[in-house]
Amino acid sequence: MERWWINGEPGSKLDVTDRGLAYGDGLFETVAIRDGEPRFLGHHLDRLLHGCQRLRLPPPDRAGLAADLGATAAGLQHGVLKLIVTRGPGPRGYRLPAAPVTTVAWGTAATEPQPSRPIRIRWCETMASVNPATAGLKTLGRLDQVLARAEWSQPDVTDGLMISTEGRLIGGTASNVFLVIGGRLLTPALGRAGIAGVMRRVVLEAARDAGIAVCVSDLPPSAVAGASEVFLTNALTGIRPVHRLDAQAWSTGPVTCRLQEKLFAAGVTECAG
Amino acid sequence: MERWWINGEPGSKLDVTDRGLAYGDGLFETVAIRDGEPRFLGHHLDRLLHGCQRLRLPPPDRAGLAADLGATAAGLQHGVLKLIVTRGPGPRGYRLPAAPVTTVAWGTAATEPQPSRPIRIRWCETMASVNPATAGLKTLGRLDQVLARAEWSQPDVTDGLMISTEGRLIGGTASNVFLVIGGRLLTPALGRAGIAGVMRRVVLEAARDAGIAVCVSDLPPSAVAGASEVFLTNALTGIRPVHRLDAQAWSTGPVTCRLQEKLFAAGVTECAG
Numbered sequence: 206m207e208r209w210w211i212n213g214e215p216g217s218k219l220d221v222t223d224r225g226l227a228y229g230d231g232l233f234e235t236v237a238i239r240d241g242e243p244r245f246l247g248h249h250l251d252r253l254l255h256g257c258q259r260l261r262l263p264p265p266d267r268a269g270l271a272a273d274l275g276a277t278a279a280g281l282q283h284g285v286l287k288l289i290v291t292r293g294p295g296p297r298g299y300r301l302p303a304a305p306v307t308t309v310a311w312g313t314a315a316t317e318p319q320p321s322r323p324i325r326i327r328w329c330e331t332m333a334s335v336n337p338a339t340a341g342l343k344t345l346g347r348l349d350q351v352l353a354r355a356e357w358s359q360p361d362v363t364d365g366l367m368i369s370t371e372g373r374l375i376g377g378t379a380s381n382v383f384l385v386i387g388g389r390l391l392t393p394a395l396g397r398a399g400i401a402g403v404m405r406r407v408v409l410e411a412a413r414d415a416g417i418a419v420c421v422s423d424l425p426p427s428a429v430a431g432a433s434e435v436f437l438t439n440a441l442t443g444i445r446p447v448h449r450l451d452a453q454a455w456s457t458g459p460v461t462c463r464l465q466e467k468l469f470a471a472g473v474t475e476c477a478g
Numbered sequence: 479m480e481r482w483w484i485n486g487e488p489g490s491k492l493d494v495t496d497r498g499l500a501y502g503d504g505l506f507e508t509v510a511i512r513d514g515e516p517r518f519l520g521h522h523l524d525r526l527l528h529g530c531q532r533l534r535l536p537p538p539d540r541a542g543l544a545a546d547l548g549a550t551a552a553g554l555q556h557g558v559l560k561l562i563v564t565r566g567p568g569p570r571g572y573r574l575p576a577a578p579v580t581t582v583a584w585g586t587a588a589t590e591p592q593p594s595r596p597i598r599i600r601w602c603e604t605m606a607s608v609n610p611a612t613a614g615l616k617t618l619g620r621l622d623q624v625l626a627r628a629e630w631s632q633p634d635v636t637d638g639l640m641i642s643t644e645g646r647l648i649g650g651t652a653s654n655v656f657l658v659i660g661g662r663l664l665t666p667a668l669g670r671a672g673i674a675g676v677m678r679r680v681v682l683e684a685a686r687d688a689g690i691a692v693c694v695s696d697l698p699p700s701a702v703a704g705a706s707e708v709f710l711t712n713a714l715t716g717i718r719p720v721h722r723l724d725a726q727a728w729s730t731g732p733v734t735c736r737l738q739e740k741l742f743a744a745g746v747t748e749c750a751g
Contacts, residue, residue, distance in 0.1 A: 206495060206570060209494050209495075211494065217493055217494045217495070218491035218492065218493065218494065219491065219492055219493075219494050219496075219499060220490055220491065220492075221482050221484065221490045221491065221492050221562070221583050221585065222479060222482075222490070222585075223492075223499070224624075225499050226492060226496070226498050226499040226562070226564075226618065227506070227562075227618070227620075228618065228619075228620040228621060228623070228624050229502035229618055229619035229620060229621050230620075230621060230624050233500070235570070260621070260624075260625065261625075261628060285570070287570060289494070289499070289500075291499075297479060297508070297558070297560060297587070298627075298652070299620065299623045299624045299626075299627040299651055299652060300627050300628075301624070301627070301628050310494050312494065312495075314570070331611050332609060332610070332611065333609075334607040334608060334609040334612075335607060335608050335609075335643045336605060336606075336607040336608075336622060336643055337605070337643070338604050338605065338621075338622065338625050339607075339621055339622070339625075344619075344621055345499065345500070345501065345502055345619070345621075346501070346502035346617075346618070346619025346620075346621055347500075347501040347502060347503075347572065347619075348501060348502050348503060348533070348611075348612055348617055348618075348619055349609060349611065349612070350501070350572045351497075351501050351503050351533075351572045351574070352533065352534075352611050352612075353572075354571075354572040354573050354574070355534060355573075355574050370608045370609055370610070370643075370644075370670070371643075378572055379571070379572060397643070
């Protein structure tokens with residue numbers, strides 16, 4: 206990030222007693238900026254505020270935050286906006302502060318959107334933690350993903366698939382995964398592990414809109430080998446078709462193409478065919 | 479905490495891009511200061527440096543850090559020292575920075591040691607996350623404990639027992655748990671969830687030294703009801719006998735007393751009989 210704001214003021218320093226640092230007691234969002242606007246901001250704020258509710262974290266004012274982020278994004282053509290919301294500074298101890306003051310920080314950087322080219326991925330050995338209390342949320346505690354991402358350094362491997370400690374397929378380290386099996390679109394249920402991505406939601410909505418049969422359920426890792434199409438989603442990259450995973454190869458299939466077209470029409474310009 | 483040092487300099491502000499905040503990518507220690515010295519500092523540094531190794535986090539220099547913390551503690555009679563070590567600031571993304579610069583922060587507060595009185599505890603509904611990659615470590619991602627601790631506000635309930643998503647007894651939100659069953663001392667194995675506490679290690683060493691049979695293993699939550707003695711341990715409080723858990727009551731038993739004596743002799747003055 207090139208510029209940061211803390212609680213609405215320009216700055217990049219946070220108190221060391223902030224519970225976001227102390228306990229991972231907070232949430233974040235990574236938002237694409239396209240043509241000076243934060244893309245799918247409503248979806249991002251939905252997830253953020255849902256997370257605040259589940260964590261009993263006093264939420265920021267939605268309209269005010271949306272206006273602030275919109276004004277920030279207007280200063281950039283294309284880029285990325287990272288938003289961090291924490292339970293704020295507090296005394297030592299897990300106990301919730303009596304009167305928490307939520308920290309809201311955001312930063313931006315200019316980046317050019319990249320076309321969503323087909324990618325090569327791998328399996329990760331590091332597993333995704335299981336906890337229904339935080340599953341689906343983009344909490345600040347992401348050490349699983351950090352350790353999983355540290356498993357490879359080959360530049361041609363874009364992401365790695367993670368399996369939960371319960372043996373279920375969860376998603377990429379920084380993406381959600383979709384499979385096409387028998388013409389149906391499948392993606393893992395995320396009630397026990399994983400993050401419910403904004404682009405995942407956009408894809409699920411686009412699929413329903415396009416009349417593609419959708420199934421969100423527990424999936425074994427072996428489902429991937431049986432898929433006719435595989436793709437990953439992420440708020441900054443849209444849909445990326447998986448063309449290689451270990452020895453297995455795919456080409457971009459018809460369901461993936463159809464969804465890329467739908468997303469392109471919805472403003473995900475990275476999905477240009 | 480009343481005073482903080484960041485990378486050896488007085489101060490309490492951290493960069494918002496620090497990976498400790500961004501991803502919980504770091505570790506912490508909470509150390510008792512007694513008579514101007516950090517108690518069991520060797521044990522704390524053992525755990526911290528073991529954690530750095532497992533997280534592939536460039537460790538601070540042990541001797542230098544021990545000297546700095548000793549000098550800091552010398553300014554206090556009794557108190558608490560919190561030490562935070564993170565992978566430092568970095569660009570957005572889970573990928574490890576090419577040249578990470580570890581952040582080392584510590585803070586102190588004066589507090590009087592309290593005698594370890596018998597306590598009342600409860601069961602928590604929030605479960606402890608399972609992940610062998612981080613189990614046993616005191617990582618910065620502690621949202622499970624935060625949510626578990628938020629389940630009660632009664633001041634006479636000191637801590638709550640947590641069960642892992644695999645259904646195993648793990649420990650208190652801010653403590654390790656020990657049971658006495660048939661004269662043997664039992665405590666949960668922490669290879670899949672939980673934090674291997676420094677006072678837990680001290681108690682295990684004291685028990686072996688005292689000829690008490692010790693068993694570290696997976697335990698079902700139901701084991702608690704069958705125990706003749708139950709106690710919790712924490713670096714700041716030593717051994718606290720559990721006298722009440724829901725409808726069940728215990729008094730402080732002979733194994734607990736023997737261990738309290740051993741700990742008192744080892745400098746855990748809170749364990750005065």
